Amino acid sequence: MLGVFSSSIVEPPEELVAAGCRTPSPKITAAALVKRFLAGNPSAVSTQVGDHVQLAYTHHNQSPLHPRSFGVKDEIFCLFEGALDNLGSLKQQYGLPGKSANEEVLVIEAYKTLRDRAPYPPNHVVGHLLGNFAFIVFDNSTSTLFVATDQFGKVPLYWGITADGYVAFADDADLLNAVFGCFYSTAVGELRSYEHPKNKITAVPATEEEIWGAKFMVT
Helix, strand or coil, X not given: CEEEECCCCCCCCHHHHHHHHHCCCCCCCHHHHHHHHHHHCCCCEEEEECCCEEEEEXXXXXECCECEEEEEECCEEXXXXXXXXXXXXXXXXXXXXXXXXXXXXXXXXXXXXXXXCCCCCHHHHHHCCCEEEEEEEEECCCCEEEEEECCCCCCCCEEEECCCCCEEEECCCCCCEECCCEEEECCCCEEEECCCCCCCEEEEECCCCCCCCXXXXXX
């Protein structure tokens, strides 16, 4: 899965920009990144949301244990990969119908709870999701981005910056550099850890010559 967002939606951290400048390989533009994803996945589907967001996903080569899915409700878009072990109990908690609610619908409802009951802590919402997963949520009505993985990083999620300053999140390590075990929300304004939501996550320069040149760790 792939989500690409302009700086009007999310401003890339200074560390990510600096890491991108250090890479020996020339970065590509956001449009070229999306084209590369679509070309490499013949069954891929892409969605343009306004002028500043593009989402894409594919079922090609997906793991049976970590299927990818896409949902939209009330102008909230969700890309989801993986599975929730407590989906049944969460359906009851959020009052969702038994058969029609899947993981991406559940995450959208959880996000709406976060949005409508502010200042409900984002880590509290995500912390109730049990299983192996990664997701990208974009609320078009408020231009809010919310990205997370499970706390053990069982489903990898990567991010990086394009040549034209877009921030991209993907599950493909060949496209982006790794970050896991944390969540990102534009409402919070920075990466936060599940276990230590008050601690800052900083960039640590990579020891190898990786594409984006840095990894993010809790400090």
